[in-house]
Amino acid sequence: MAGGLRSKIIVMETIELKPATETKKEPTTTISGSEAVLNAMIAEGVQTIFGYPGGAIMPIYDALYDYSTRLNHILVRHEQGGIHAAQGFARSSGKTGVVFATSGPGATNLVTGLADAMIDSTPLVCITGQVFAHLLGTDAFQETDVINITTPVTKWNYQVTDATEIPTVLAKAFYIAKTGRPGPVLIDITKNAQIQQFEYNGYTPCTHIRSYRPKPVVRKKYIEEAAKLINEAERPFVIFGQGVILGKAEKEFKAFIEKAGIPSAWTILGLSALPSDHPLNTGMLGMHGNYGPNVLTNECDVLIAVGMRFDDRVTGRLDKYAKQAKVIHLDIDPSEIDKNVKTTVPVWGDCKETLPMLTALLEQKMYPQWLQRFKDCTQKEEEEVIREELNPSGDILTMGEVINTLNEITKGDAIIVTDVGQHQMVACRYAKFNKSKSNVTSGGLGTMGFALPAAIGAKFGAPERDVIAIIGDGGFQMTIQELGTIMQSNVNVKIIILNNRFLGMVRQWQQLFNERRYSFVDIQSPDFVAVAKGYRIEGKMVSERKDLKGALQEMLTHPGAYLLEIMVGKENNVFPMVPQGCGVSEIRLK
């Protein structure tokens, strides 16, 4: 035993916090599979792990006991909370999130987060414990077929049954998660492999897998064709998504639209890639997006999509979507080309590379008349929707004015984490952002309960920044237990609950499309402030306009976590809205 401990110490001394690019040949030592897992984490530069222990992952947790000065493990209250935290971490930091969970229920609790990360292209490496290899398939205690359960919701997954595989498999896992179009990877490690001692030759990061093309080669021909289309366009329109953020191409993107002078609009996950006050930023696309970007999608002559995937919430009815336009689609994932919208010119590749190549071929231009169309639309929306939402004539608070008041205080510097529903749409519509990676939300999967744990992770991913979670009264109750994580790890997150005493988005649909048959949407809530107090988190409830700004200021200046419950109008609706089954130009202002 003493020998084992000594060899452990040797490994800890020889592996420094090195970037993942360097190959370090260790003098061969004998270590356990569990130690190999943790060495891989350190070699990959992982500092924060979100996890929850259990029987089948105990050897890794035992090893973690000795690594606790090098790796910061955050004990969550539920594995779903753990994986959403890792997602929040990845989104605010641009790094890979890491989750540990045990076999069986621990692993199945990850599934929602995996699906969420898969559809929103979030890089994650999840390590799950598994029963001993000889027990696989015997219905052993806490055994579940994790690999097959998670196959559709992972970019890659692999079961390790022998410790000698661990260094190479983890190197592959980190490489696959982060490169190309990012996504979640799950590695299931049987307990025997965690315990097994083996000859360890150090950790070599993965840089190439022969069957895996992280990004397609850029084709000059398409760049030229795209540039020609853009240069000849009279009413070009750029729509962009998270690809700009994932590709770390914010600068390149800005240079591109500024040179070409093209009005641009974002998908919900593209939000914050371009500062809110940029003169070419025309707003949000899609179902609850802005009026101009939706209507004018059907009037532009060249539509340039950058790092976005034409989700149905963005396009509305496809046969009524931008039929008049030539479409240029820049994407790193070739399977996205022509998936939903037929492309005229596919510019596949990493937009960090393709955007500058394209920009170089563009003429410096401006489209004052075309841009004026967007301004006119904004004016119309301002008059018919925004004014009343941000400066309501009634006494009851609206979600919009809360966000607007928050903007006045944060000046657009905070990270805003939202859950799913009306408050999410309102927050994304009205929150201001100066910096990229500031909007963290569950876009594709629409996972209620995402925001509270994601905010915890976002704070660890960007500790120097203010992190504000904006959550509805429904979603908050889905992962309310993570208040315990905030308490135990002293996570300085600010929580705003926009309480309308309804599952508001479903209620809005029931009002508009189901003749106000409010079926199971009148959700009751506990005294949220009292619940927070129970977790030793400061809190307050406000319902009057005169208290709003002061309360928000108090929340932001409070030294630790803070919960602010804000009572808002019960039956307010989010507009504009593209009703399901309608084209984007059929967007309704009321």
Place this chain on the structure above:
Amino acid sequence: MKQEYTVTVYTENQVGLLNRIAIIFSRRKINIESLNTSPSEIEGIHRFTIVINEIEDVVRKLVRQIEKQVDVLKAYFNTNDQIVWQELALYKVPTDEIAEKVKVERLLREHGARAVVIRKDYTIFETSGHREETDKLISVLEPFGLIEFVRSARVAIIKESAGFHLKLREFEQAEPSEEAVENEYLDQGKDVFVM
């Protein structure tokens, strides 16, 4: 228009990959008519042959989703006139019927069937060919007491293919050449799915 497409997939030999590929079809509620996995011309590389009935647009999207999988090297799709394919069929018939009736012997010969096992009680014939051909022999043998019938999945060779050796060499390089780009068929319009 829906028609038969043969999807050929070159993959690493990885546990779980069959499932990963199969769910790409089942998620979209597309029935797999036939599926064969086998070694390929290159050691260590597996070859899936999958037959589906679909429209070209859907098949193209499916192939892209397949090729996106980490352990998949390359996927192609072809219509029937672009491939040469065979299915193997086995027929078990009572031996006395065959032995006694000259007609049966002639029919078997006409269908290119070959006896694999001859026992006192039964005889097993095999034949290979397209579905209609192997099907026809069923109806021919039925009156003579066909006991059992089984048919394999389709195996297919792409007529224009030059094999995978060259491609693999490109794939093994860290920096792929332009030709090695996945989904290169994207810019070649219709008659691309030949190697």
